[in-house]
Amino acid sequence: xxxxPVLSATAATFPVGLRAAPPRGWGLRLGLVSxxxxxxxxxxxxxxxxxxxxxxxxxxxxAAGRDLPNPLATLEVFGRLVANPLYDNGPNDKGVGLQLxxxxxxxxxxxxxxxxxxxxxxxxxxxxxxxRRLLSPVVQIMRPVSPLAWFPIGLAVxxxxxxxxIFVIFMTALWPTLINTAFGVMSLPEDHRNVARVFRxxxxxxxxxxxxxxxxxxxxxxxxxxxxxxxxxxxxxxxLAGGIGIGFFVWDSWNQLSLERVLSAILLIGLVGLLxxxxxxxxxxxxxxxx
Amino acid sequence: xxxxxxxxxxTKSFPTRHGPYVAVKDVSLDVARGEIVSLIGHSxxxxxxxxxxxxxxxxxxxxxxxxxxREIEGPGPDxxxxxxxxxxxxxLTVWDSIFEAVDSAVVGLSKADxxxxxxxxxxxxxxxxxxxxxxAQISGGxxxxxxVARAFSVHPEVLLxxxxxxxxxxxxxxxxxxxxxxxxxxxxxxETVLLVTHDMDEAILLSDRIAVMTRGPAATIGxxxxxxxxxxxxxxxxxxxxxxxxxxxxxxxxxxxxxATADVTRxxx
Numbered sequence: 349x350x351x352x353p354v355l356s357a358t359a360a361t362f363p364v365g366l367r368a369a370p371p372r373g374w375g376l377r378l379g380l381v382s383x384x385x386x387x388x389x390x391x392x393x394x395x396x397x398x399x400x401x402x403x404x405x406x407x408x409x410x411a412a413g414r415d416l417p418n419p420l421a422t423l424e425v426f427g428r429l430v431a432n433p434l435y436d437n438g439p440n441d442k443g444v445g446l447q448l449x450x451x452x453x454x455x456x457x458x459x460x461x462x463x464x465x466x467x468x469x470x471x472x473x474x475x476x477x478x479x480r481r482l483l484s485p486v487v488q489i490m491r492p493v494s495p496l497a498w499f500p501i502g503l504a505v506x507x508x509x510x511x512x513x514i515f516v517i518f519m520t521a522l523w524p525t526l527i528n529t530a531f532g533v534m535s536l537p538e539d540h541r542n543v544a545r546v547f548r549x550x551x552x553x554x555x556x557x558x559x560x561x562x563x564x565x566x567x568x569x570x571x572x573x574x575x576x577x578x579x580x581x582x583x584x585x586x587x588l589a590g591g592i593g594i595g596f597f598v599w600d601s602w603n604q605l606s607l608e609r610v611l612s613a614i615l616l617i618g619l620v621g622l623l624x625x626x627x628x629x630x631x632x633x634x635x636x637x638x639x
Numbered sequence: 640x641x642x643x644x645x646x647x648x649x650t651k652s653f654p655t656r657h658g659p660y661v662a663v664k665d666v667s668l669d670v671a672r673g674e675i676v677s678l679i680g681h682s683x684x685x686x687x688x689x690x691x692x693x694x695x696x697x698x699x700x701x702x703x704x705x706x707x708x709r710e711i712e713g714p715g716p717d718x719x720x721x722x723x724x725x726x727x728x729x730x731l732t733v734w735d736s737i738f739e740a741v742d743s744a745v746v747g748l749s750k751a752d753x754x755x756x757x758x759x760x761x762x763x764x765x766x767x768x769x770x771x772x773x774x775a776q777i778s779g780g781x782x783x784x785x786x787v788a789r790a791f792s793v794h795p796e797v798l799l800x801x802x803x804x805x806x807x808x809x810x811x812x813x814x815x816x817x818x819x820x821x822x823x824x825x826x827x828x829x830e831t832v833l834l835v836t837h838d839m840d841e842a843i844l845l846s847d848r849i850a851v852m853t854r855g856p857a858a859t860i861g862x863x864x865x866x867x868x869x870x871x872x873x874x875x876x877x878x879x880x881x882x883x884x885x886x887x888x889x890x891x892x893x894x895x896x897x898x899a900t901a902d903v904t905r906x907x908x
Contacts, residue, residue, distance in 0.1 A: 542726065543727075546718070547789075548743050553739065
């Protein structure tokens with residue numbers, strides 16, 4: 349007796365097209381409601397987490413005595429710092445806003461220069477096997493090096509601590525962008541390439557309609573990672589460089605024996621880092637495509 | 640019969656770590672202009688490999704393929720492909736998917752004419768209202784309509800379909816099969832169609848001839864069955880046609896007994 353799993357004959361005999369429209373109004377309204385309650389929940393969780401952190405901090409400061417400032421004393425200093433962020437009393441006494449702004453400027457300078465090199469190089473490595481095999485050992489050796497190790501080289505070459513800091517950020521922001529871009533270009537599915545071949549896409553059309561749109565999200569992910577690491581490294585870089593910047597501010601506050609200011613700076617660094625990350629995330633979502 | 644597409648002793652092997660893997664071996668098939676021929680066989684028997692060789696996406700390791708007397712050496716505007724998994728570019732809207740194909744593959748047409756043609760095909764497959772949507776926003780059936788319209792819109796001499804409706808539910812599959820035949824008829828049935836499928840009823844409903852593949856590896860075409868059913872074919876009434884039954888029985892016998900794979904044999908016994 350022959351027995352086969354599926355017989356499509358019975359089902360395939362109804363020549364009916366399916367063209368039902370989904371009830372859009374409902375989906376939209378439900379979406380809005382659930383999004384509002386999601387936001388409220390998110391705020392609640394954030395407040396809860398921060399509250400927990402504050403509590404642990406309070407207990408830790410009680411245990412440590414005068415060595416660790418408590419949250420309230422820190423918040424008071426934080427308030428004063430934020431209330432007047434832009435004052436400038438000479439090279440060793442500037443508002444925290446100016447310090448942050450200077451750091452952001454350096455980060456973006458190094459980041460922009462790194463991106464200018466990393467994106468084209470990533471495309472080259474992704475698309476061309478020869479350059480990939482040639483460059484990938486270099487990348488693999490350079491990538492694990494702490495970018496701060498480049499600081500002396502930067503000093504020697506540029507004879508300027510601020511420029512050396514930008515150079516350090518440049519070395520930091522190079523690798524994630526480069527690696528993600530190369531990976532993105534490399535992972536272009538055979539199917540997409542075949543579409544371009546079958547329909548005889550010109551070289552230009554292949555690049556603009558297939559290669560770039562496919563790899564853009566990968567590039568943006570690389571840029572976002574690069575920015576994240578750059579923002580972490582700038583603090584350490586400016587501790588070495590001195591002069592101005594949020595990293596210098598942290599070190600200067602330590603020298604003034606004001607841990608309240610150090611902790612306030614940590615809070616500010618975290619907030620700015622979060623904002624930067626969100627900005628890049630938003631940017632990435634704009635160029636994302638569903639599959 | 641004057642052959643238009645000629646496949647002569649085409650063999651394709653892929654290098655693997657354990658030596659070459661011969662997917663298909665000594666495949667020979669002649670297809671006349673305007674004919675619809677199905678390739679049917681068990682999954683993994685190399686049907687898609689043959690189709691890809693005709694498309695020019697893969698070169699045969701041995702033997703050759705000719706189209707209109709010229710050897711196939713790569714993809715060309717004379718062949719349109721509907722890929723197995725739609726293969727729409729996810730960032731292109733329905734409109735752009737078709738327009739970019741027309742724009743690239745059709746030469747000697749003004750931009751306005753290309754836009755007109757895109758519009759015409761979108762209307763034909765009922766996607767005009769969805770033209771600004773991207774693949775992620777439309778159903779599987781609509782994606783397949785885009786893929787079919789895209790392949791037809793470049794007016795290819797040969798249409799290559801790789802299990803085009805395999806991933807769809809039965810109702811959508813039926814309506815798309817009808818649309819395919821409609822599009823083919825609208826073009827005065829001049830297009831040569833090569834269809835890869837594992838659905839016997841689909842093969843019988845659509846084809847003039849059905850090439851049955853032996854089991855892989857080193858699969859080849861075992862037998863070619865004629866489907867002498869008059870067109871237009873009605874999917875309901877052919878079910879009671881004695882020719883339909885004969886063809887179906889022969890196909891069934893070939894696929895479940897003669898070229899059965901190990902697991903089908905087990906199930907059949």
